[in-house]
Amino acid sequence: RNSRPNDGPTSSGASNSVLPPDLSPLHPERPGDARKCRCTSVYDGDTLTLSDGAKVRLLGIDTPEIGEPFASEAKGHTTRHCGDKDVWLEFQETGGPGNEKNKDRYGRLLAFVWVAVPVSGPSTGRAGKRRQQWLCVNEGLVAAGLAHAYQPSNSKKVRNREKLLGLQDFARRRELGQWSAFMDHDVLVTPSGSAFHKCRERGSTESNCKFLR
Secondary structure, rough: EEEEEEEOOOOOOOOOOOOOHOOOEEEEEOOOOOOOEEEEEEOOEEEEEEEEOEEEEEEOOEEEOOOOHHHHHHHHHHHHOOOOEEEEEEEEOOOOHOOHHHHHOOOOEEEEEEEEEEEEOOOOOOOOOOOOOEHHHHHHHHOOOOOOOOOOOOOOOOOOOHHHHHHHHHHHHHOOOHHHHHHOEEEEEEEOOOOOEEEEOOOOEEOOOHOOO
């Protein structure tokens, strides 16, 4: 099935829905090879600017474009966690920013973005260390229903692809964020799996698309 926005009222969704532990975007530790940077501005839900001027595109997800429903909510989510704060970038390929495989065609860095978030309860642990967890912002956006799981092609799958799909399914079933304004449709999938065509009616295997005639 595919989903398309309807013209009904929108809602930010319930952010406190309980996620299964294996789907939580919160982690006890950040990746050891993640690189610390400073985020100076947020363009939209999945695009950041760093203090050195580099642009970062959040890997494995796609948020609504500016002007689309829930674009401001997605940007607000990312701004709240990253805006004018330290962030840690985890790259899919080795070599970090110096590897062209870690960039998109626009020259933006492709990365998972991690931020520290405080743990509820006492502010320090037994050793006097500040208690905190690590949020993968990419996963958090999908969990909140403010982003889709995304990959540019079947040959370029991100390492946590299955988890992102699980988070997307969780948000969709609970109608969180943009999923509160989406409707399911039965679709026909082209043999290559690269396109979807809406069926004439639910349960039908026929389409009005001229390319399928």
